[in-house]
Amino acid sequence: MSQPAVSVEDLSKWYQLGPKGYRYGTLAEVIAKAATAPIRRLTQGRGAAREQGTVWALNGVSFQAGTGDVVGIIGRNGAGKSTLLKILSRITEPTSGRIRLQGRGGSLLEVGTGFHPDLTGRENVYLNATILGMKRRELERQFDAIVEFSGVERFLDTPVKRYSNGMYVRLAFAVAAHLNPEIMVVDEVLAVGDTEFQKKCLGKMQDVAHSGRTVLFVSHNMHAISVLCNKAVFLRGGRLICAGDTQSVVDEYLTSFTQGEQEDQQPDRRSGTGEYRFVAVRPTREYFSPDEEKAIWFQIERRRGKLPQVYLAAHLFNSQGVEIAQFDSRLVGQWAKDREVTEGIVSFTTPWLKPGSYRIDLSIWEDDIVDRFEGACTLNVSPVLPYPNSAQHGPSGGMVFGDFNWRTYAPEEALPHAS
Amino acid sequence: MTTELLTNSNTPPRVAEPPPPPMSQVIEATEGRLGIDWAEIWNYRELLYFLTWRDIKIRYKQTVLGAAWAVFQPVMTMIVFSIFFGRLARLGEQTGGVPYPIYVYAGLLPWTFFANAVGFSTNSLVASSNLITKVYFPRLVVPLATVAAGLVDLMISLGVLLGLMVYYGTPVSWELALVPLFLAGTVLTAAGVGTLTAALTVAYRDVRYITPFLLQLWMFVTPVIYPPSLVPRQWHWLLSLNPMAGLIDGFRAAFLARTLDWSHIGISLAVSAVVFWTAAIYFRGVERRFADII
Numbered sequence: 001m002s003q004p005a006v007s008v009e010d011l012s013k014w015y016q017l018g019p020k021g022y023r024y025g026t027l028a029e030v031i032a033k034a035a036t037a038p039i040r041r042l043t044q045g046r047g048a049a050r051e052q053g054t055v056w057a058l059n060g061v062s063f064q065a066g067t068g069d070v071v072g073i074i075g076r077n078g079a080g081k082s083t084l085l086k087i088l089s090r091i092t093e094p095t096s097g098r099i100r101l102q103g104r105g106g107s108l109l110e111v112g113t114g115f116h117p118d119l120t121g122r123e124n125v126y127l128n129a130t131i132l133g134m135k136r137r138e139l140e141r142q143f144d145a146i147v148e149f150s151g152v153e154r155f156l157d158t159p160v161k162r163y164s165n166g167m168y169v170r171l172a173f174a175v176a177a178h179l180n181p182e183i184m185v186v187d188e189v190l191a192v193g194d195t196e197f198q199k200k201c202l203g204k205m206q207d208v209a210h211s212g213r214t215v216l217f218v219s220h221n222m223h224a225i226s227v228l229c230n231k232a233v234f235l236r237g238g239r240l241i242c243a244g245d246t247q248s249v250v251d252e253y254l255t256s257f258t259q260g261e262q263e264d265q266q267p268d269r270r271s272g273t274g275e276y277r278f279v280a281v282r283p284t285r286e287y288f289s290p291d292e293e294k295a296i297w298f299q300i301e302r303r304r305g306k307l308p309q310v311y312l313a314a315h316l317f318n319s320q321g322v323e324i325a326q327f328d329s330r331l332v333g334q335w336a337k338d339r340e341v342t343e344g345i346v347s348f349t350t351p352w353l354k355p356g357s358y359r360i361d362l363s364i365w366e367d368d369i370v371d372r373f374e375g376a377c378t379l380n381v382s383p384v385l386p387y388p389n390s391a392q393h394g395p396s397g398g399m400v401f402g403d404f405n406w407r408t409y410a411p412e413e414a415l416p417h418a419s
Numbered sequence: 420m421t422t423e424l425l426t427n428s429n430t431p432p433r434v435a436e437p438p439p440p441p442m443s444q445v446i447e448a449t450e451g452r453l454g455i456d457w458a459e460i461w462n463y464r465e466l467l468y469f470l471t472w473r474d475i476k477i478r479y480k481q482t483v484l485g486a487a488w489a490v491f492q493p494v495m496t497m498i499v500f501s502i503f504f505g506r507l508a509r510l511g512e513q514t515g516g517v518p519y520p521i522y523v524y525a526g527l528l529p530w531t532f533f534a535n536a537v538g539f540s541t542n543s544l545v546a547s548s549n550l551i552t553k554v555y556f557p558r559l560v561v562p563l564a565t566v567a568a569g570l571v572d573l574m575i576s577l578g579v580l581l582g583l584m585v586y587y588g589t590p591v592s593w594e595l596a597l598v599p600l601f602l603a604g605t606v607l608t609a610a611g612v613g614t615l616t617a618a619l620t621v622a623y624r625d626v627r628y629i630t631p632f633l634l635q636l637w638m639f640v641t642p643v644i645y646p647p648s649l650v651p652r653q654w655h656w657l658l659s660l661n662p663m664a665g666l667i668d669g670f671r672a673a674f675l676a677r678t679l680d681w682s683h684i685g686i687s688l689a690v691s692a693v694v695f696w697t698a699a700i701y702f703r704g705v706e707r708r709f710a711d712i713i
Contacts, residue, residue: 003443015711090446090555092710098447105444113553116473118480123473130469131554 003102004064005183005214006071006088011097013058013083057083058094059238065216065231067102067182070209072229072246073218074253076374078271079235081218085109088185088216103214106133106181112172117161121152121171124160128175142178150174177204183214188221202227222250222321254321256375268303272371275305276342276364281376284345288353290401291386294379295347296360300371302340307366309335314346315361316379324358324399325351330365352401355383453703455696459557467560467567474539474568489572490579493531497524504644513646517675521583525674526643526667528576529601533609533663534634536569540613541630544621548713558706559699562617566610573602580674592676601669601684604691608662611695618702621713643667659683662691 058080065071073081086092088099089107114131115124125146129139147153150171152163160168186205205228209215219225225232225246232249234241242252267277280299288294296314311330317323327348329335336342346362358379364370386401460467479485497520505511505519514522540562544551547561584591619626641663642650650658658664665680665687672679 086552086710087446091552093448093707094446095448098445101444101446103443107554109553110549114550116477118477119473123476127469127473130466131550131556133554133556136465 003100005067005069005102006065006216007100008061008063008084009098009100011058011061011084011087011094011099012056013087013092013095015055015057056238058087058235060097061235061238061240062097063233063240063243065214067214068212069231070215070217070229072225072232072249073216073235074220074222074225074232074250075235075241077372078237080238081235082187083238084235085185085187085216085218101183103182105183105185106179107185108132108176108179109185109187111169111176115160115168115172118159120159121156121163125171125175128172129178132176132179133181134175134179138180146174146178149177173201177201177208181213184208184216186215186217188219220321220323222254226250254319267301267371267373270372272364272369273366274303275307275366275370276300276310277303277371278362278364278373278376281360281362281373283377283379287380287382289382289384289386290352290354291349291403293347293349294353295345296377296379297345298343298362298376300336300342300344300364302338306338307370309337310364310366310370311335312344312346313363313365315363317359317361318354318399319356319358321359322399324353336364350403352386352403353379353381354399354401355381355385357381449707452700455559455699455703456557460559460563463556463560466556467564470560470564471567474565475571478568486571486575489575493524493527493576494579496527496531500527500644510645510649513648515646515648515677517589517677518587521580521587521589522646522671522675523644524580524583525671528573528580529605529667529670530638530641530643530663531576532569532573533605534638535572536566536606536609537613537616537634538631539565539569540609541616541620541627543613544617544709545624545627545713551713552710558709559614559702562614562702563610566606566613569609570606584674589674590676592673594673594676594679596673597669597679598673600688601666601673604662604666604669604688607695608666608691611691611698614695614702615698618698618705618709621709622705637661637663640664641667655683656686659686660690662687662694666691 061080061084063071073084075081083092085107086109087094088105089109090105091107091109112124112128114128116127119127125143126139129146130136134142147156150167150173152167152171155163155167160171163171202224205215205217209228215228217225217229229246231244232246233243234249234253236256241256242249267279268274270277277300278298279301280297282297284295284297311328311334313329314327315323316325316327325348327346329346336344358381359375360377360379361372361374362376363372479488482488484491500523501511501520505523511519511522543561543565544558550556550561551558583589616626616630638644641661642658647655647658647664647668659682665684668680669684669687671677
């Protein structure tokens with residue numbers, strides 16, 4: 001083996017953050033800032049301002065990928081995965097360090113980039129393929145294959161705004177699937193479309209993986225990572241925790257939640273603007289049965305500043321790291337008031353959970369995220385089944401149990417609500 | 420739908436093609452000032468073409484008049500200006516014998532192109548933020564494509580001008596051959612100002628509100644609706660520092676068979692090149708931050 005296809009060398013990137021999610025300024029703000037700068041410098045000293053407003057998205061990350069490797073990049077939210085992808089795709093520059101690529105790079109951070117609703121399917125294929133870097137000759141050669149893969153031949157000359165969501169995604173993915181770079185950078189594009197289509201996409205990714213091209217793939221789906229990747233890289237807080245063969249890295253990642261990470265247990269070291277923090281979280285019982293109400297008690301403390309009101313969110317993950325559900329208090333119009341100490345309970349009955357242990361991430365939000373507590377607690381579901389006759393015929397398919405009903409009847413005694 | 424999809428899913432594997440020679444690339448922080456990378460823009464010419472084509476294609480979608488808007492806008496402006504400035508303000512008596520409608524139209528033609536190109540460019544990067552945060556390409560392509568798309572409108576209204584020239588029996592002179600030169604100058608100026616306002620808008624959204632206002636002021640310091648002879652002779656050098664002044668003069672001279680003031684036009688052409696170059700260098704300097712702050 002000569003040079004590795006991808007070599008990431010001591011890569012770092014920091015972002016300058018202003019107060020509270022500051023992203024761009026108006027001229028007035030810039031003028032105000034410039035005018036008050038001397039005063040701030042006097043009161044804060046020089047280094048302080050930069051220290052406060054700086055976030056290291058990546059910090060000294062190094063790893064290599066050989067030709068033909070399919071590398072999964074895993075880590076929690078805010079671990080630096082997206083930043084790494086953006087640097088690999090040349091969308092943004094690193095602050096220091098470098099990446100060496102041996103071969104033509106191509107990136108796919110989203111399907112359907114540049115699709116315009118008013119243009120037809122055919123026109124969008126041309127536009128999108130060009131944006132993603134496919135040359136015209138290549139595109140003309142592949143056009144029929146793209147259309148066939150998408151399965152939307154009949155609507156090729158219809159504006160895509162009249163497409164169903166599924167058709168739109170299929171067409172967009174079809175273009176992406178026919179890109180041919182030697183080094184491919186892929187974000188969680190598999191998280192789109194229906195299950196059938198996801199399977200098809202996974203199959204396509206496998207083809208790509210077996211064709212000797214190098215793929216860097218970010219996903220939260222540990223199943224997809226295990227199936228597709230022969231190597232993995234685990235990032236946390238912008239640093240590389242470990243890199244190596246997929247199974248050991250995935251195991252490391254999954255146990256990092258159950259062990260209860262030191263850092264995340266310390267409220268003030270978590271990400272978020274930090275006005276409020278979760279200080280205690282626990283399920284109300286050690287075990288729940290699948291069909292009963294599950295409840296998690298929590299306590300929040302005000303740490304600094306004040307916000308008029310915040311909303312709370314809980315995310316539920318299974319042991320594979322697949323997100324099962326999201327419980328967002330804003331969706332049901334529930335907001336938490338400003339208090340020195342707030343206690344509360346989040347509870348849910350559906351979906352019925354299969355036996356096993358589940359991870360709960362909790363977060364506090366205003367416009368920006370106030371506190372992100374990943375792995376806030378573990379929910380255990382006891383190995384009993386919620387159905388009367390499940391002893392003989394335990395269901396094996398699916399990720400959750402359904403609360404369902406079957407009725408059969410002869411046509412003449414049609415049920416009142418049947419059409 | 421689902422079953423149909425399943426049966427289609429067995430696409431034959433593509434025939435393996437001989438791999439092109441490996442290209443190596445280093446991604447790292449760029450430092451200092453960057454020049455305009457013409458080779459790279461040339462590499463992305465197909466993208467420039469498609470973005471231009473998209474802009475043209477969607478500009479008049481779902482409008483009743485369609486591309487007729489490209490004619491409507493300058494023609495209506497010409498009529499209104501002819502009535503108010505030509506007749507009521509008696510500017511029509513100072514055009515050296517050229518009928519005011521065609522005189523003002525010959526000035527409106529490049530001006531409308533310039534103002535629209537700058538206006539659309541200003542918003543172009545922000546409107547393409549989904550591209551900028553997802554795909555790499557030379558960012559200059561975005562405002563350049565917007566300016567290029569404006570050329571189509573210009574060609575249509577040029578047709579109207581030729582019609583007016585026939586109607587008014589304007590004599591044709593050899594200077595007509597110089598139109599491409601003045602057009603190039605106008606494109607350079609529009610691309611220059613447009614890339615500058617586009618880049619500024621990424622960081623400061625104020626610019627998109629200031630730009631239309633500045634364009635309006637700019638029109639009044641440019642001899643579009645009045646002849647430059649209204650400006651005292653000793654101020655003409657100042658006038659030619661405004662590249663649009665000299666260029667519009669040039670257009671008029673070429674279309675209306677009048678004498679060319681080469682010193683005036685020369686300065687304007689030089690200024691337009693400087694404007695473009697400066698703006699593009701500034702753009703290159705800040706484009707590395709676009710994806711982070713857009």
